Amino acid sequence: MILRGKIGIKEKFLETIKKYDMIRTKDKIIIGLSGGPDSVCLLDLFCSIREEFQLEVFAAHLNHCFRGRESDEDEEFAKALCEKYNVKFFSKRVNVPEIIEKTGLSPEDAARRVRYDFLFEIKEKLNADKIAVGHNMNDHEETVLMNIFRGTGTEGLIGIEPKRGCLIRPLIEIERTNIEDYLKKHNIPYRIDSTNLKTEYYRNKIRLELIPYIKQKFCPHFSDAVKRLSDIVALDVSFIESIIENIYPSLVTEGENFIKLHIKPFEKQPTGARYRILRKVIGNILGELKDIEFNHIKSLDEFIIEQSPGKMVELPRGICGEKGYEEFYFYIKGQIKDFSYVLNIPGEIYITEIGKKISAELLDRTTNFKLKATPLKVFVDYGKIRGNLIVRNRRPGDRFFPFGFKFSKKLQDFFVDQKIPSFERNLVPIVENEGKIVWVGGFRLDDRFKIDDNTTQILILEIK
Numbered sequence: 001m002i003l004r005g006k007i008g009i010k011e012k013f014l015e016t017i018k019k020y021d022m023i024r025t026k027d028k029i030i031i032g033l034s035g036g037p038d039s040v041c042l043l044d045l046f047c048s049i050r051e052e053f054q055l056e057v058f059a060a061h062l063n064h065c066f067r068g069r070e071s072d073e074d075e076e077f078a079k080a081l082c083e084k085y086n087v088k089f090f091s092k093r094v095n096v097p098e099i100i101e102k103t104g105l106s107p108e109d110a111a112r113r114v115r116y117d118f119l120f121e122i123k124e125k126l127n128a129d130k131i132a133v134g135h136n137m138n139d140h141e142e143t144v145l146m147n148i149f150r151g152t153g154t155e156g157l158i159g160i161e162p163k164r165g166c167l168i169r170p171l172i173e174i175e176r177t178n179i180e181d182y183l184k185k186h187n188i189p190y191r192i193d194s195t196n197l198k199t200e201y202y203r204n205k206i207r208l209e210l211i212p213y214i215k216q217k218f219c220p221h222f223s224d225a226v227k228r229l230s231d232i233v234a235l236d237v238s239f240i241e242s243i244i245e246n247i248y249p250s251l252v253t254e255g256e257n258f259i260k261l262h263i264k265p266f267e268k269q270p271t272g273a274r275y276r277i278l279r280k281v282i283g284n285i286l287g288e289l290k291d292i293e294f295n296h297i298k299s300l301d302e303f304i305i306e307q308s309p310g311k312m313v314e315l316p317r318g319i320c321g322e323k324g325y326e327e328f329y330f331y332i333k334g335q336i337k338d339f340s341y342v343l344n345i346p347g348e349i350y351i352t353e354i355g356k357k358i359s360a361e362l363l364d365r366t367t368n369f370k371l372k373a374t375p376l377k378v379f380v381d382y383g384k385i386r387g388n389l390i391v392r393n394r395r396p397g398d399r400f401f402p403f404g405f406k407f408s409k410k411l412q413d414f415f416v417d418q419k420i421p422s423f424e425r426n427l428v429p430i431v432e433n434e435g436k437i438v439w440v441g442g443f444r445l446d447d448r449f450k451i452d453d454n455t456t457q458i459l460i461l462e463i464k
C-alpha cells in the first residue's frame with residue numbers, strides 16, 4: 001500500500017498500533033535497533049509519541065560480529081543515535097560466526113536466536129512491557145513468498161505476525177520506500193547493511209528481482225494482496241486453533257516426561273484435526289516445530305493408526321513414539337534416566353524423574369483400622385522388612401513373586417502380561433528391600449511381604 005493523500009507514515013504507524021492493540025499508556029518499550037532504516041524509523045516514531053503515551057523508550061543493539069569493522073560501526077552508530085534521541089542504549093557483542101561453526105545453524109537462524117535472546121534478556125532486566133522490531137510490509141511479502149516456495153502449510157501464509165505476545169511490529173503495514181522517504185525528508189541518518197544489496201542471497205533475490213517483476217508485470221497491488229491473504233489466513237488459523245485447543249485435552253494427557261495420546265478417540269478425528277493434534281503434541285515436547293516436516297506428521301499418523309502395539313518410531317530431534325494398547329506415547333530419547341532413592345520408614349520422597357511422591361508409614365496391627373488396598377496403596381508386613389527401602393525403576397534381570405512363593409516371575413514378563421508398553425515400564429517405581437522387590441508400584445505386591453496372621457506392624461506404601 002503506497003501511502004497516498006493525507007495519511008502519512010506516522011498515522012499509519014498509529015493506526016497499526018491501535019488495530020493490533022500493541023501498546024498501552026506508560027508502557028516500557030525496547031526497540032531492537034540494528035541501525036538500518038526500519039529500526040531507525042521505528043525509534044524516531046516511538047520517540048515522537050513517547051510524551052503523549054507517557055512511554056519509556058529503550059533501545060538494544062546486538063553486534064553479531066559478522067562484518068568486522070562494519071559491525072562495530074553499526075553499534076557505534078546506534079549508540080550515538082540513541083544519545084541524540086535521549087534514549088537509554090544497551091548493546092552486546094556475540095561472536096555469531098563461532099556459534100554457527102559449533103552448532104551448524106544457518107547464519108540467519110543463529111543471528112535471529114541470539115538477537116531475540118538478547119532482546120528478551122533486556123526486557124527481563126528492565127521489566128519492560130514490549131519489544132518492538134522494525135519489520136515492514138515488504139519483509140512480510142518476501143517471507144510469504146519464500147514460505148510458498150518451500151511448500152508451506154497454512155501458517156506459513158500468515159508470514160510475519162504484527163504481534164505475538166510482547167513482541168510488536170508497528171511498521172508491518174508500511175512499505176520500505178515510504179520508510180526511506182520519511183527518513184530522507186526528516187534528514188534522519190541510518191546504516192546500510194552491505195549484504196542487503198547482494199543478490200546472491202535468496203531473500204535479497206526475491207526482494208530485488210522477483211517482487212519488482214511481479215509488481216511491474218502482473219500485480220501492482222501485490223503488497224496489499226499478500227497482506228489481505230495473511231490477515232484472512234490468520235483469522236482462519238486462530239479459529240482452527242481454538243477448535244484444536246478444545247479437543248486436545250480429551251485426546252492427550254501430558255506427563256512430566258512424556259505425552260500420552262489416547263488412540264481410539266484420536267482415530268475418530270478427521271485427518272486435518274489429527275495432523276494438527278500431532279503437531280501440537282510435538283510442539284509441546286520440543287517447544288517449537290523446527291525440522292518437523294509435513295511428511296513426518298503424515299507418516300506418524302499412519303504409524304499410530306496402522307501399527308501394532310509395542311512398535312516404536314523415531315522422529316527428528318530425539319522424539320520417540322511407542323504404540324501401546326490404548327495409548328501412544330511420545331517422549332524424548334534418553335530422557336527417563338535410571339533412578340534410585342532411599343525411602344526411610346516412616347518417610348516420603350519425591351521422584352523427580354516421574355513426578356510422583358511415594359510414602360512409607362507404620363501402623364500397629366492392634367489399631368482398629370479397616371485395610372483397603374488399592375493399586376496405589378498397599379499393606380506390607382513390616383516384620384519382614386530389614387532397614388530402609390530403596391525406590392528405583394526397573395533393572396535388567398528383575399524377578400519377583402507376584403503369585404505365591406513357589407515361582408518367581410521375570411518383571412519383564414509381568415509387564416508384558418499386564419500390557420504395559422515398554423516406555424511406561426521405565427516409569428514404574430519399584431520398592432526394594434535388601435535386593436528383593438517388595439512392590440511393583442501401582443501394580444502388584446510381592447507375596448513374600450504380604451501381611452499374615454503373625455503380622456504385628458503394618459507398613460503402608462502409597463504413591464501420591
Ligand SMILES: Nc1ncnc2c1ncn2[C@@H]1O[C@H](COP(=O)(O)OP(=O)(O)OP(=O)(O)O)[C@@H](O)[C@H]1O
Pocket residue numbers: 031032033034035036037038039040060061062063064115132133134135139193196
Ligand atoms: N543487530 C540487531 N540488534 C537489535 N535489533 C535488531 C538487529 N538486527 C535486526 N534487529 C531488529 O529486527 C528487525 C528485523 O531485522 P532485519 O534483519 O530484517 O532488519 P535489518 O534489515 O537488519 O534492519 P532494519 O530492519 O532496521 O532496516 C529490525 O528492524 C530490528 O528491529
